[in-house]
Amino acid sequence: MTAIGICAAVTSYVLVRSEASTFLDNQLRQIALYVGDAPSPPASGPDSGVPHDPEDDFVIQVWDAAGRPLRQSHPAVGLPRQSATGFADISTDDSDWRVYTLAAPDRTVQVSQDTRVRQELAANAALQAALPIMILIPLSLLTLGWIIDRIMARLNRLAAAVASRDVAADDPVPTDDVPAEIIPFVSSINLLLTRLRALLERQRRFVSDAAHELRTPLSALQIQIDNLRHDDRDGRFSGRLAELEAGIDRAGSLVGKLLRLARYDAHEPAPTPQPIDLVQLAIDTIARLTPLAESRGIDLGITRQDTAVVIGSLADFEIMLGNLVENAVRYTPSGGTIDVAVTASGQEARIEIRDTGPGIAQEDMPYVFERFFRARPQDSEGSGLGLAIAQAAAESQGAQLTLAMREDGPGLLAALIVQAVSTNAEQ
Structure with a gap:
């Protein structure tokens, strides 16, 4: 300026x-x-x-x-002669005049303009004085606009950096390219993030410690049940012992899921990535869950087997696919079907699980990946952690997990989408 x-x-x-x-x-x-x-x-x-x-x-x-x-x-x-010395204004037929008269004893001099x-x-003086101001105003606006754009560009970069941060990012928001006026605000955000990280760390430790502490009494109860079954030679308490053992198994499964979630929350280093054949993974998962499906009268099988190989943690992919298929088995009524398909298109591979169950209500869809959330009916089996664990495993492997109602009939369509290193679609 x-x-x-x-x-x-x-x-x-x-x-x-x-x-x-x-x-x-x-x-x-x-x-x-x-x-x-x-x-x-x-x-x-x-x-x-x-x-x-x-x-x-x-x-x-x-x-x-x-x-x-x-x-x-x-x-x-x-112009008439004026008798006295001084200034005067005189008007004629065609113009007005400013007159100065100098009356001396020997002569009179009169100058008019x-x-x-x-x-x-x-008017010229006023215009010439106003002209630079008229140029100054738009030039000032352009300069001010350029300065504001420069400042806003830095703020936009800061906003983009904050928006693109991962939920689990521990590093503070950088202040290198931040306007000086915004640094106190960014510092306050970093202080808040530090407190939030400490709170989340305490929560993760609590869940992990609670799960570890629960494993010991559950193991002790299982030992006591085995001892009671051994002493119950006439089988009078076999039914009650079976129910108690089933409850302990469910509690043990819940503890195991909590520990698994705690490991994902802690971002523990993943195992060394390895090639994974998605077709073989699907076949192994189906084989493992076939007894459960048959006990419920459900037809579980694979309908398509496009060749697809991905790089990642086999344990995480087993957790993802296992939880999705198990979730479908538990919610599909007797006599229903569950079809698993491995499809490939370009460098993208998909594993789709289609069931004929009740599906998920549209208003419940935004919450299905939340922990301990159980879609209707509320009296169905499960702890509400399966999909949350599958989502955490998918995020750790860079995969995408989606759920949607089937368009070709009743039931749910679950899809696991991942980038493959090798694909070959069936003709």
């Missing part, structure tokens, strides 16, 4: 100096013409070649003591 102001001042000075120089040059010319008592110069005199505006000429009138005219620079302009010359001079 200082540079723009200096430029405007210099421009105004140059314009006004040019106008004043022209006006004062004309005054010098006229003083030279009319100085002394010589008669008025003719129009074709030595001054006729000097460029000037005739309207800027003064009207010079000189009278002697008897009132006889001695000089008339413009005889066509008949057309007021339009004064108005024109004032």
Whole structure:
């Protein structure tokens, strides 16, 4: 803004100096013409070649003591002689004049100027003074806009950096390219993130420690049940012992899931990545869960086997696919079907699980990956952790997990999407 102001001042000075120089040059010319008592110069005199505006000429009138005219620079302009020394405003038929009269004992000198010359001079001076300001305003807006864009670009980069941060990121928000006015705000955010990380760490430790502490009494209860079954030779308590053992198994499964979630939350280093054949993974998962499906009267099988090989942790992929298929088996009613398909398209591979169960209500879809959330019916089996664990495993492997209602009939369509290193679609 200082540079723009200096430029405007210099421009105004140059314009006004040019106008004043022209006006004062004309005054010098006229003083030279009319100085002394010589008669008025003719129009074709030595001054006729000097460029000037005739309207800027003064009207010079000189009278002697008897009132006889001695000089008339413009005889066509008949301005009356004023009797007293001083300034006066005189109007004629075609214009107005500003007159100065010098009344001496031996003569009277009267110099007049057309007021339009004064108005024109004032208007030009005002325009030339306003012109730099008129240029300054849009130039200032452009400069200010450019400065704001630069500042906002830095803020946008900061916003993008914050928005793109991973949920588990521990490092503070960088302040290298942040405007100085925003640094206290960013520092406050970093302080809040530090407290939030500490809180989440305490929560993870609590879940992990609680799960570890629960394993010991559950193992002890299992041992006691085995001892009671051994002592119950006539089988009087076999039914109750079976129910108690099933409850302990469910509690043990829940503890195992909590430990698995705690490991994902702690971002423990994943095992060394290895090639995984998705078709073989699907076949092994189906084979492992076939007894459970048959006990429920459910037809579980694989319908498509496109060749697809991915790189990742086999344990995580087993958890993902196992939880999805097991979830379908538990919610599909007796007599239903569950179809598993491995499809490949380009470098993308998909494992789809289609069941004929009740599906998930649309209003429950946003919450299905939350921990301990159980979609309707609420009395169904499960702890509400299976899908949360599958989602955590998918995030750790860079895979995408989606759930949607089937369009070709009742049931749910679960899809695991991953980038493959080798694919071959069935013809």
